[in-house]
Amino acid sequence: MALGVSRQIEDCTAWAHNHGTVVAEVYVDNDISAYSGKTRPQYRRMCEDIKQGFRDGLIVWHPDRLHRSPRELEDFIDLIEATGAEVQTITGGDYDLSTPHARILARILGAVARHESEDKSRRITRKAAELAFQGKRNGGGTRAYGYNADHTKPIAAEAAIVKEAAKRILSGDTLRSVCSDFNLRNVPTVKGGPWSPTVLRTLLMAARISGQREHHGEIVANGPWPAIITPSQTARLRAILGDPDRRTNRTPRSYPLTGLVRCERCGEKMVARPRDDGSRRYVCAKAPGYPGCGKTFILAEPLEQMITEAILYRLDSDALAKAIVGQVSEDAATENIEEDLQSDRLQLDELAQMYGHKEMTAREWTAAKAPIQQRIATNERRLNAFTGTSALEGYVGNAKALRGQWDSIDPPRQRAIISALLNSITVGPGVRGRNKFDPSRIKPDWKV
Ligand SMILES: [Zn+2]
Numbered sequence: 001m002a003l004g005v006s007r008q009i010e011d012c013t014a015w016a017h018n019h020g021t022v023v024a025e026v027y028v029d030n031d032i033s034a035y036s037g038k039t040r041p042q043y044r045r046m047c048e049d050i051k052q053g054f055r056d057g058l059i060v061w062h063p064d065r066l067h068r069s070p071r072e073l074e075d076f077i078d079l080i081e082a083t084g085a086e087v088q089t090i091t092g093g094d095y096d097l098s099t100p101h102a103r104i105l106a107r108i109l110g111a112v113a114r115h116e117s118e119d120k121s122r123r124i125t126r127k128a129a130e131l132a133f134q135g136k137r138n139g140g141g142t143r144a145y146g147y148n149a150d151h152t153k154p155i156a157a158e159a160a161i162v163k164e165a166a167k168r169i170l171s172g173d174t175l176r177s178v179c180s181d182f183n184l185r186n187v188p189t190v191k192g193g194p195w196s197p198t199v200l201r202t203l204l205m206a207a208r209i210s211g212q213r214e215h216h217g218e219i220v221a222n223g224p225w226p227a228i229i230t231p232s233q234t235a236r237l238r239a240i241l242g243d244p245d246r247r248t249n250r251t252p253r254s255y256p257l258t259g260l261v262r263c264e265r266c267g268e269k270m271v272a273r274p275r276d277d278g279s280r281r282y283v284c285a286k287a288p289g290y291p292g293c294g295k296t297f298i299l300a301e302p303l304e305q306m307i308t309e310a311i312l313y314r315l316d317s318d319a320l321a322k323a324i325v326g327q328v329s330e331d332a333a334t335e336n337i338e339e340d341l342q343s344d345r346l347q348l349d350e351l352a353q354m355y356g357h358k359e360m361t362a363r364e365w366t367a368a369k370a371p372i373q374q375r376i377a378t379n380e381r382r383l384n385a386f387t388g389t390s391a392l393e394g395y396v397g398n399a400k401a402l403r404g405q406w407d408s409i410d411p412p413r414q415r416a417i418i419s420a421l422l423n424s425i426t427v428g429p430g431v432r433g434r435n436k437f438d439p440s441r442i443k444p445d446w447k448v
Pocket of ligand 1: 263264265266267268284292293294295296
């Protein structure tokens with residue numbers, strides 16, 4: 001426990017240093033918890049020094065270092081009131097005992113904090129945070145997938161699986177379908193069992209696979225181990241997999257054109273809405289939360305067939321191959337965002353190191369990183385918005401391969417391919433009484 005105490009002293013001394021306060025004396029009851037019931041000679045001596053006016057304030061790591069009983073807290077309040085000494089806590093914020101309200105708060109906090117286990121877990125957390133800032137890996141536990149036991153080298157076969165999974169999720173595949181594919185291929189997990197969406201999601205969200213260290217889900221430093229995927233891939237994976245709309249257990253959408261189909265009459269997005277007999281339709285819905293005109297309907301089956309045919313046709317055309325080569329501009333834009341992300345992450349690393357080296361306080365650190373984190377979040381969203389052309393990889397000029405596979409491709413992946421090529425599909429009004437599918441109602445807006 002001596003290590004824990006020295007760390008607390010470090011924190012307190014750093015605070016004093018940063019606030020121009022002179023530390024006259026350090027009082028330590030090493031190894032004696034405030035709740036152990038043992039007498040704490042240093043604590044008593046400190047109270048006596050305050051009482052005698054030798055000390056005009058005290059810095060404590062957490063208020064629960066001070067009192068072990070309501071009785072002791074009351075004595076302490078009396079002491080602070082009588083002497084006007086100031087109390088500063090490092091982890092508990094301002095510890096103001098000067099008003100009745102603040103004293104009630106202190107009493108409640110005291111009651112809440114009276115658990116040694118909580119106290120322990122906070123110290124462990126503190127240790128983990130310290131390791132994180134130094135870019136070290138938290139020890140213990142199972143081997144991390146993709147790396148050897150001491151986490152210094154990637155394992156080639158596992159690294160290939162990590163890369164494949166990352167690429168597939170980034171091009172619109174689902175966790176579920178990647179998992180079932182891995183299980184079909186008998187790819188073992190780190191424990192040898194089958195893949196589940198939860199296991200895969202945890203793996204792909206982990207900062208370590210791009211050589212980074214995280215703490216409480218936030219990327220805080222670069223780790224000393226080699227990366228398997230790039231930091232910008234991790235940023236995009238986190239943006240996609242962290243999206244609450246995307247649930248691992250959700251059934252794949254059976255309407256691959258959802259979000260792309262628009263009503264020509266009112267311009268609103270048409271939504272998936274089957275008819276009572278079960279036939280699938282896209283409709284312009286007019287209902288609470290649906291701002292459409294309620295007048296346009298189209299059967300999903302022939303619409304999707306037509307769009308698929310059009311996509312396959314375009315994939316085989318020279319014009320498209322040229323257009324995709326010409327998409328360098330989008331890729332360049334992505335690159336700029338990636339560069340910005342990279343430099344912001346570096347800056348966060350530097351701040352974390354400064355904080356780790358006590359060159360700034362926790363409060364200063366929090367304030368300094370807020371705008372950077374905001375920028376990172378915005379850029380992650382922008383990057384995520386680029387569907388890019390990666391979904392089309394291998395299919396340009398090779399529509400035959402895609403035609404053969406199309407029906408067995410998951411709707412989300414179909415959708416990734418479609419939205420790599422199409423901005424939207426506008427559906428014109430139908431002719432009353434005419435049930436035959438009318439292709440002239442459909443106006444696709446191609447991206448390339
Ligand atoms: Zn409409």
